[in-house]
Amino acid sequence: MLSLLPLLVACAGTNDIAVGDDSSATGDTDTDTTSSSLTRPSVVINEFLAQNDTTNADAADEYDDWIELYNTGSAIVQFDGLYLSDDEANPLKWALPTGQGIDAGGHALFWCDDDDGLGDSGTASQGDRHTSFNLSSTGETILLTYAVGGDSIMVDAIAFGAQQPDISAARIPDGNEDAPMQYGTPTPNATNGS
Numbered sequence: 721m722l723s724l725l726p727l728l729v730a731c732a733g734t735n736d737i738a739v740g741d742d743s744s745a746t747g748d749t750d751t752d753t754t755s756s757s758l759t760r761p762s763v764v765i766n767e768f769l770a771q772n773d774t775t776n777a778d779a780a781d782e783y784d785d786w787i788e789l790y791n792t793g794s795a796i797v798q799f800d801g802l803y804l805s806d807d808e809a810n811p812l813k814w815a816l817p818t819g820q821g822i823d824a825g826g827h828a829l830f831w832c833d834d835d836d837g838l839g840d841s842g843t844a845s846q847g848d849r850h851t852s853f854n855l856s857s858t859g860e861t862i863l864l865t866y867a868v869g870g871d872s873i874m875v876d877a878i879a880f881g882a883q884q885p886d887i888s889a890a891r892i893p894d895g896n897e898d899a900p901m902q903y904g905t906p907t908p909n910a911t912n913g914s
């Protein structure tokens with residue numbers, strides 16, 4: 721039985737507070753669009769693994785952290801204007817690659833390994849789905865933001881506490897925003913809970 725921590729989420733001015741119980745993995749809050757004319761893209765943070773010891777390796781044979789996005793809509797979502805971050809003070813930390821997208825009902829995996837070739841690690845780029853940050857196994861916040869022309873909206877945010885090796889937190893079923901994420905066996909680039 722995993723030990724789950726109570727979590728607090730406060731972002732986008734909503735001051736939502738989510739307190740975990742024994743069945744919840746994370747706090748979660750949705751977008752605040754009151755100050756923006758942008759439409760929230762139909763994409764969510766669907767699953768993440770913040771301590772990957774043996775689950776899956778990237779093309780460099782490194783067992784790195786990752787975030788899985790999921791398209792909850794019925795049309796492709798382009799990555800242009802979407803950003804991932806682990807820093808609430810810098811929500812536009814890492815831009816998703818332009819000219820690509822995620823099909824309706826599709827998954828997309830982004831390695832959180834600081835191997836984008838621009839970050840602190842000093843490594844060469846391992847590809848355009850490698851972010852400039854790692855996830856912390858002791859807990860932090862993941863942000864998904866949509867920004868165009870100086871305007872931005874929070875698309876999704878997940879605050880999490882201490883993580884266990886090779887146990888991911890996932891929306892079950894895919895894209896479910898009505899219940900806390902659940903811990904379980906990771907399903908990178910595949911349907912959650914399968």
Ligand SMILES: [Ca+2]
Pocket residue numbers: 778780782784831833835846
């Ligand atoms: Ca890597």
Ligand SMILES: [Ca+2]
Pocket residue numbers: 806853854855856860
């Ligand atoms: Ca981090």
Ligand SMILES: [Ca+2]
Pocket residue numbers: 767788827890906907908909910911912
């Ligand atoms: Ca999955």
